[in-house]
Amino acid sequence: xxxxxxxxxxxxxxxxxxxxRGALLLCVLKVVVFPxxxxxxxxxxxxxxxxxxxxxxxxxxxDVTWQYPPAxxxxxxxxxxxxxxxxxxxFFVLALxxxxxxxxxxxxxxxGPGRTRGGAWVWVAGVPLLGPTVYAxxxxxxxxxxxxxxxxxxxxxxxxxxxxxxxxLLKVWPALLLLGVRRRAAWVSAAVTGTxxxxxxxxxxPGAFAFLTFQRDRGTEVESLGSLVFHVARHHGWEGEVLxxxxxxxxxxxxxxxxxxxxxxxxxxxxAWLVLWRLLATRSEAHTVADAAFVAVLLFTTTSRVISPQYxxxxxxxxxxxxxxxxxxxxxxxxxxxxxxxVTVLEFPLWFAHVVASxxxxxxxxxxxxxxxxxxxxxxxxxxxxxxxxxxxxxxxQPAARSSETPVSx
Numbered sequence: 001x002x003x004x005x006x007x008x009x010x011x012x013x014x015x016x017x018x019x020x021r022g023a024l025l026l027c028v029l030k031v032v033v034f035p036x037x038x039x040x041x042x043x044x045x046x047x048x049x050x051x052x053x054x055x056x057x058x059x060x061x062x063d064v065t066w067q068y069p070p071a072x073x074x075x076x077x078x079x080x081x082x083x084x085x086x087x088x089x090x091f092f093v094l095a096l097x098x099x100x101x102x103x104x105x106x107x108x109x110x111x112g113p114g115r116t117r118g119g120a121w122v123w124v125a126g127v128p129l130l131g132p133t134v135y136a137x138x139x140x141x142x143x144x145x146x147x148x149x150x151x152x153x154x155x156x157x158x159x160x161x162x163x164x165x166x167x168x169l170l171k172v173w174p175a176l177l178l179l180g181v182r183r184r185a186a187w188v189s190a191a192v193t194g195t196x197x198x199x200x201x202x203x204x205x206p207g208a209f210a211f212l213t214f215q216r217d218r219g220t221e222v223e224s225l226g227s228l229v230f231h232v233a234r235h236h237g238w239e240g241e242v243l244x245x246x247x248x249x250x251x252x253x254x255x256x257x258x259x260x261x262x263x264x265x266x267x268x269x270x271x272a273w274l275v276l277w278r279l280l281a282t283r284s285e286a287h288t289v290a291d292a293a294f295v296a297v298l299l300f301t302t303t304s305r306v307i308s309p310q311y312x313x314x315x316x317x318x319x320x321x322x323x324x325x326x327x328x329x330x331x332x333x334x335x336x337x338x339x340x341x342x343v344t345v346l347e348f349p350l351w352f353a354h355v356v357a358s359x360x361x362x363x364x365x366x367x368x369x370x371x372x373x374x375x376x377x378x379x380x381x382x383x384x385x386x387x388x389x390x391x392x393x394x395x396x397x398q399p400a401a402r403s404s405e406t407p408v409s410x
Contacts, residue, residue, distance in 0.1 A: 004200060010107075013107075013121060013124055014114065016051045016124050016198075017100075017103060017124045017339070020128035021096060021099060021100075021127075021314055024096075024131075024134065025092060028132045028135045029089065029396070030263060032133050032351065034131060035349070036349030036351070036352055037348075037349045037352055039131070039133045039136045039349050040088060040132070040136045042348065042389075043087075045076040046089075047076050047091065048062070048088065048392060050073075051076055051080075051087060054205075055077070055370050057204070058209060059205055059206065059207040059208060061206070061210055064247070066210070066211060068211055069169045069211060069213050070197075070201035070202075071166060071197060071267060072169075073201075074170075075138040075141050075170065077092075079091045079094065092136075092148060093207070093260045094136040094141070094251060095136075095140050096135065098141040098144040099127065099144075101148075102123060102317065103120060103123055105144075105147055105151055106162075106320055106321070107120050107323060108151075108190050109321075110358075111242060114327065115325065115326065115327065116325070116326050117202075118324065119322070119323040119324035120314065120320065121323075122334060122338070123320040124318065125338070126316035126341055128307060129338060129341040129342045129345060130310075130313060130341050133348070134310070134366065135216075135308040137313075138170075138310070139171070139310040139313045139314065140313055141171075142170045142171045142174065144317075145166065145174065146164075146167050146173075146314070146317060146318065147318075147321055150176065150177055150289065151324070152323045153181060154286060154289075154325070155228070157181070157186040158188075159188030160186045160194065161181075161188065162189045162192075163307075164177045165189065165191065165193035165194035166189035166193055168196050169193055169198060173297055173300065175256060176297050177189075177289075177293045179278060179288040179296050180278075180288050180290075180292030181289055181293070181294060182286070188355050211272075213355075216399045219245060219250040219251060219256050219260055219305070220246045220253060220260050221305060221307065221308070222248075222249045222250065223307045223309075223347065223355065224263065225307070225373075225374070226259040226262060226305065227251060228363070228366060228370065229259055230251045230253075231358040232358075232363070233255075233360070238253065239251055239254060240256060241253055242356055242358075248306060248308065249356060249366060260305050264305070265304040266303035267300055267303045269303075273299075273392045274296055274299070275389060277384065277385060277388070278374055279290075283386075283387065283389075284388065285327055285387075287325035288387075288388060290321045290322045290325065291322055291380075291384055292327065294319060294330055294334075295380045295384045296320050296379065297314055297315060298333070298373070298376060298377050299377050301314065301315060302374055302377045304374040307346045307373075309344050309345070309347075311339075312340065312344050313339045316338070319338070330383065333379050336372050336373075337376050339372055343365060343368050343372065344349075344369055346365055347362070347369060351365065
């Protein structure tokens with residue numbers, strides 16, 4: 001009876017994956033037109049242009065929208081593996097493959113004592129909540145690497161480190177996966193892999209690290225937490241404007257550098273808290289590495305100057321890893337991230353025009369989505385701390401002092 005129920009659950013999971021992913025493919029292939037701006041133009045125009053440059057053996061140095069670490073070139077060049085398909089179609093197919101690989105890894109990890117298929121369900125249900133943007137960016141490929149790295153941490157620390165190091169060269173944030181890892185082998189493997197691959201790119205392809213300058217010069221993107229200041233200020237005489245800048249829609253004008261600096265300060269505070277947690281945490285369980293990675297990426301996403309919709313794919317992937325473990329304390333934060341993912345597809349691409357216009361609907365969607373992320377961040381951080389950092393020992397109670405006076409007998 002139990003085996004039959006498990007098989008039925010698996011069949012339902014796979015059927016839901018096939019149904020939702022088929023719908024996503026129909027949207028990115030434009031068989032079905034998804035409302036709002038065309039999310040596939042990044043692939044068909046920007047990625048395709050980078051592909052032509054990267055094939056010559058150099059990075060697109062004259063394009064400020066190239067803001068990615070050197071290994072991102074592999075993702076952009078990957079459609080060349082399917083030369084019988086047009087570039088964009090090949091990219092969408094490979095994004096689907098990365099999605100399927102992630103599901104397979106989560107299903108494998110969900111077996112055995114203390115494990116559950118909850119993580120696979122989070123992935124299957126969470127990805128389509130973000131709409132077709134998932135398959136129109138290379139973040140799903142990075143997330144597949146990150147998920148595999150986290151799930152390898154327990155038994156294969158060297159593999160975990162190698163995947164995290166490689167992932168960091170794809171899009172930086174997978175370096176945070178190492179935060180909760182205590183085994184030295186993982187750190188050494190990550191350092192060797194990252195350093196070796198970076199040196200190889202630097203030697204073979206000029207401009208491998210030009211992205212650092214482009215990232216430094218970014219402003220405040222209209223979907224970020226800090227952008228709410230300017231969405232409201234536009235209704236009270238603020239003289240700035242909204243423009244496409246460095247590949248995203250950003251606020252430009254008075255006080256924008258202040259808010260951008262404030263976002264960096266918040267990210268610095270998040271890093272300081274994470275370092276303090278790492279120094280004080282003494283309790284560790286099988287799920288602690290995954291929980292810590294989820295908290296770290298959640299904190300940095302929430303405080304970032306840019307919260308692009310595809311960033312939510314990272315959180316869904318790490319949330320799925322957390323829920324592969326029955327003992328994880330991240331269930332409520334994961335639920336908040338899933339709700340935030342659904343609100344994200346409403347603000348982009350569905351009603352993005354309202355966000356750009358800073359009208360009540362656009363502001364309301366951002367307040368809700370970013371509020372959910374803030375709540376998830378604070379709750380997840382508190383749960384990680386309470387589960388791993390012991391309470392200070394109570395001070396010993398001092399005995400009551402005896403009176404020095406001799407009692408007088410009556």
